[in-house]
Amino acid sequence: DIQVTQSPSSLSASVGDRVTITCRASHSIMTYVNWYQQKPGEAPRLLIRAASSLHSGVPSRFSGSGSGTDFTLTISGLQPDDFATYYCQQSFGPPRTFGQGTKVEIK
């Protein structure tokens, strides 16, 4: 199975900050990475598909980059609504696996 490792597991940031979350895959997965946001009591929401493609309705302050084994989710100008847990996920090979999550908290 392809392992996906996120870092950090949590971070504290202020409104307006630029936040970067990284995801590393155990094998090259080209650009088969997706990013999700999950708020407490809610289902996950797709933010970024195929490493860098912004999903419909997602604010442009979210962006994704990377290929191969290293990927990044960036939030440019953190908003109050962005405090949540973020997951990366590889869709390269079965089984589809998720990172362990990064909790973004208010500083």
Added chain:
Amino acid sequence: EVQLVESGGGLVRPGGSLRLSCEGSGFIFDDYAMHWVRQVPGKGLEWVSGISWNSGAIGYVDSVRGRFTISRDNAKKSLYLQMKSLRAEDSALYYCVKDFTQYSSNLNGDFDYWGQGTLVSVSS
């Protein structure tokens, strides 16, 4: 508006069975692969199983293969997960999830819409 509504969760004893259902609306159900993803409350996400639009491709995570069976009825716009020989470690919130890609012959795994989940608890 895409909606996915799960049902069928509950409390079951170890070794027991449950059948989860998911009804989709707001999109052409027949055209998309569908998946089950589970989450232990407060923990991470785990893909459990997926089925292509025409049931031609089916996949399972190793820990459930041979115990769980995924199926779909496109006429009823419904997805199912038959779970047998349940274990305590199967306890989780089970999400019904739609795949992004239309008419894909494989399972892809780009999860663009999620239901609110149905809770499965396996305990004696």
